[in-house]
Amino acid sequence: MPIVSCVILSIPATSANLGPGFDCIGVALTLDSKFKFTRLESGNFSITVKGLEAERVKTDSSNLSYQAFIKLYKHIQQKPPPVDIEITLGIPLARGLGSSATAIVGGLVGANELAGKPLNQFQLMELAISMEGHPDNVVPALIGGCRLAVTSQTSWKICDVPWHKNIIPIVAIPDFEISTEDARKVLPTQVSRADTIFNTAHLGLLLRGLATGRSDWLKTALQDKLHQPYRKQLIAGYDTVNSAAIDVGAYGMVISGAGPTLLALTDMEHSADVVAAIAATWQQYGIIASVQPLSIDQQGVKIISQTQIQ
Numbered sequence: 001m002p003i004v005s006c007v008i009l010s011i012p013a014t015s016a017n018l019g020p021g022f023d024c025i026g027v028a029l030t031l032d033s034k035f036k037f038t039r040l041e042s043g044n045f046s047i048t049v050k051g052l053e054a055e056r057v058k059t060d061s062s063n064l065s066y067q068a069f070i071k072l073y074k075h076i077q078q079k080p081p082p083v084d085i086e087i088t089l090g091i092p093l094a095r096g097l098g099s100s101a102t103a104i105v106g107g108l109v110g111a112n113e114l115a116g117k118p119l120n121q122f123q124l125m126e127l128a129i130s131m132e133g134h135p136d137n138v139v140p141a142l143i144g145g146c147r148l149a150v151t152s153q154t155s156w157k158i159c160d161v162p163w164h165k166n167i168i169p170i171v172a173i174p175d176f177e178i179s180t181e182d183a184r185k186v187l188p189t190q191v192s193r194a195d196t197i198f199n200t201a202h203l204g205l206l207l208r209g210l211a212t213g214r215s216d217w218l219k220t221a222l223q224d225k226l227h228q229p230y231r232k233q234l235i236a237g238y239d240t241v242n243s244a245a246i247d248v249g250a251y252g253m254v255i256s257g258a259g260p261t262l263l264a265l266t267d268m269e270h271s272a273d274v275v276a277a278i279a280a281t282w283q284q285y286g287i288i289a290s291v292q293p294l295s296i297d298q299q300g301v302k303i304i305s306q307t308q309i310q
């Protein structure tokens with residue numbers, strides 16, 4: 001069997017939670033980072049990082065992609081080969097767009113390709129979830145689309161969530177960061193029955209709203225009581241930006257993942273107005289944001305090129 005000596009992967013950004021789907025739903029978006037894994041003749045490992053905020057990524061053995069690379073080889077009980085990892089970042093770090101999920105998925109898939117594909121997609125997904133701790137970023141990063149992930153006693157149930165073609169996701173990426181750890185610390189450990197029922201009902205409505213594109217359903221469905229009321233204190237101007245987006249035609253706005261990126265859903269007709277309203281309103285709070293409409297990435301990890309030794 002030919003041995004893979006080099007593989008280049010593209011991995012999409014993801015937006016987790018979508019309001020009421022805390023820790024269980026996420027969508028892959030058309031923004032990506034690239035990971036190149038090259039088998040070396042000798043040595044141990046080397047890592048270079050280019051692109052957005054590259055200087056902030058560690059290039060020692062604590063690098064998350066390298067950790068994931070090693071994890072896969074440990075899992076298959078093989079010694080990892082010497083490897084050069086080149087990362088080209090297109091997804092900003094610590095903004096709620098799944099940059100750590102891309103690093104984990106990149107390392108696992110890169111190792112799996114170099115090792116001759118010992119694991120199938122489902123096994124890769126389980127390893128990725130165990131590394132990240134929750135499924136909502138790694139699952140869509142790996143397989144694309146909008147996905148609901150539900151744990152059962154024996155394994156994960158992964159469900160495709162249809163996304164109506166008229167629903168446009170707009171991301172507003174601000175010039176400040178929030179770590180997932182900090183954003184999880186502000187959450188209560190217990191919630192009321194009323195808030196639980198609220199989110200259960202809203203997530204059900206969200207699934208139907210996303211499938212049908214019905215604006216009246218989406219306008220209600222994007223609300224949440226489990227995480228956003230606590231996290232919005234970490235994001236200056238949240239309520240005002242939310243109202244500004246809705247006033248010009250957004251169905252609603254949510255915190256993307258653990259934030260601080262905001263995700264608005266709208267239709268094509270209102271897309272430009274929503275972009276302008278979010279950017280202008282946040283600027284009143286001194287926050288400069290890159291605001292752009294994206295599309296849904298349907299594929300997840302893409303192998304851009306692969307070199308084999310016969």
Ligand code: HSE
Nearest residue numbers: 016023136180257258
């Ligand atoms: N569901 C996670 C959270 C996503 O909101 O904390 C961030 O990784």
